[in-house]
Amino acid sequence: MSLVALLRRSVSLKGPSFTLCRYSSSLPTPPNLSVLDTPEDTEKARTWISEFEGVSIPRSSVELQFARSSGPGGQNVNKVNTKAVIKCSLNSSWIPVWARSELRQCSYYVASSHCIQVSSTTTRSQAQNVDDCLAKLHATILSAAKALIKNEPSEAQKQKVEKHQKAEKARRKSEKMRRSDVKRGRSNNDWF
Template structure:
């Protein structure tokens, strides 16, 4: 009986993140992610330009496995007979206050289904592949895409030349309308003063 219990007990392996900050990068051994600018919110185009620069750098990098926590369990996905024998399901947990996640992106991340408020972490799973390693990479790719989307959501765009010209036209039209109204009021006043002179 003891042997049977030990064989049916689920096995759980955990890898925990190790993060070191150096200069303008988050270092994890040989891998490095660009350190995001310290911007709680994006309030103008200048701040958005800094954010865009970081996003472009981040897009070209992969999130190292060592920056997040992984647990593994038996998968109910594809894999044939291996499904109930091998821990191929990968579950990723990442604290939302990780130093490599931009401050301005965190409020958007909190609104996603992947956010767990009780632990303040991003939780992602994958059972798409038959191997544990592929599911790990799938989780990391999901996290990467999620952070890019959240970081891009609050960008403030500079108005295009067409939009700027449209605004200028509206301003000119408004000024012209005001001049016309002013001229009409002057004509009315002249008419009234002339009318009183005739009655006198």
């Protein structure tokens, strides 16, 4: 029985018995925004983030390299290239422009090649290490894109801030009045 027939059979019985991760050959194109100044820009960025969260980065979008892992693992370490290294140019069209400054600050950034380099040696399987690298890259780009989005405060938060500001202003005024009275009391006394 072919793989397609098996998939159709498992889907037709009681629905799918597995979870598919949505791999897309084309990642969502981010809006061309260098800075998120206006609420419209922020909304466009949020839309892109919600689309990007639902897809995985395909292997064709990055440069893959493999090497021998270091550390314990017996003869497998000496024979098999299980360490996966992913390089992705920071100027890729699917990386948002507004997040690039934040990505330059992350630990995965390599300044000499102007790219993001992620490696993984967590498992003995090359494919699982590649998937781990892709997941790390996805999370890094998402966190950099989200870091620059400013959330608008709610009405309750605005009222709370106004209340605190009024209370601080009243405390400051009462302290100034008290200091003024102390100074006024000093000048009225005759020391002679």
